[in-house]
Amino acid sequence: MIRLYRSGCTACEPVVAAPADWVMPPDTLWIDLIDPTLDEDRAVERALGLSIPTREEMSELEASSRLYREGGATYLTADILHNGDSEMPTIDPVTFVLTPGPLVTIRYFDPRPFTLFVDKLEREPALCASGVDMFLNLMEAIIDRASDVLGKTSHKVEAVGNHIFSEGKRVGFEHLVTKLGRAHIANARIEQSLSGLARVFAFVGVDDRMEHGEPREHLRSLARDATSLLGHNQAVAQGINFQLSAALGFINIEQSSIFKVFSIFSAVLMPPTLIGAIYGMNFDLMPELRWAAGYPMALVAMAVSAALPLLWFRRKGWI
Structure with a gap:
């Protein structure tokens, strides 16, 4: 799908004409390609005289394939959170x-910053007067969204830490380790996105379109925000690693305590077991041998002796 934002408009307009017949309006500020077809790619290429990268080309990891200049245009590819x-x-x-x-964006998903940016354009139609303005304000929405996601991850990690180091019983560590593992994955993806954005800001900083004045200062502000968020993200990563080590340490301590209890019980019951094994069946006068209810009572005693430890282990939180 092709969406256009034109000067003086209050909303993005989807292109309803067939790609072969489409002609770009001269007042277009932003062309947003969402999961474009091959015909839509070619229509935009004809209108601008530029090549549009394919999905496979966008997924390449080499910096030279993600940040380059060609045909008077600057191509910037970054990983965006959604x-x-x-x-x-x-x-x-x-x-x-x-x-x-105009600014051209190519994407195959619908990240929230684009929706937020379009809503902002509807409220403030005069916000952007050029493709460069569109780019800078869209990047600001992306940075703001990354900051929100990082803040949520930070709060989740802090909540896990409060649980790990709280007084009282420490149970459910397996669940906490799972939460920390997910936070680590989220943290790594946030860092990948922010690192890519920082490279984009550094590359576009030497572009001729970022002349001195407000665009240049806006770009520098975005670069500082990305650097600051990267530092915060690294601090969160260190917290995750520390809490994961602490959780695993507490698990080892807890398991050691459990094994210590088992060892004590084994040591306490060893002498009676030894005496019973040697002398238990070596007496003539054993009333229970002719007790009619002896066998059922023995079965009940075995069941109770098995159930009581299980109940005690559950109460302790060991199972």
């Missing part, structure tokens, strides 16, 4: 093309 409200947000590449005219 599904940020879930425990493990995902990332996918988005390509931004800075042209002498």
Whole structure:
């Protein structure tokens, strides 16, 4: 799908014409390609005289394939977070093309920053007067969303830490380790996204379109925000590693305590077991031998002796 944002409009307009017949309006500020077909790619290429990268090209990891200049345009591909409200947000590449005219974005998913940015444009139609303005304000929405996701991850890690180091019984560590593992995955994806954005800001910083003045200062502010968030993200990563080590340490301590209890019981019951094994059946006068209820009572005693330890282990939180 092709969406256009034109000067003086208050919303993005989907292109309803067939790609072969489409002509770009001269006042277009932003061309948003969402899961585009081959015909839609070619229509935009004809309109701008530029090549549009394919999905496979967008997924390449080499910096030279993600950040480059070609045909008077600057191509920037970065991994953008989405599904940020879930425990493990995902990332996918988005390509931004800075042209002498409109901004072009190519994406195959719908990240929340794009929706937030479009809503902001509807409230403030005069916010963007050029493709460069579109790019900078869209990047600001992406950075703000990354900050929100990082804040949620940080709060989750802090909550796990409070549970780990709280006084009283320490149970459910397996669940806590799972939470920390998911937080670690989320943390790694946030760092990957922010690192890519930082490279984008450094690369576009030497672009001729970022002339001195407000665009240059806006870009520098975005770069500082990305660097600050990377530092915060690394601090969260250190907290995750520390809490994971602490949780595993407490698990080992707890298991050692359990084995110590078992060892004590084994040592206490060893002498009676030894005496019973040697002398238990060596007496003539054993009334229970002719006791009619002896066998059923023995079965009941075995069941009770097996159930009581299980109940005690459950009460202790060992099972």
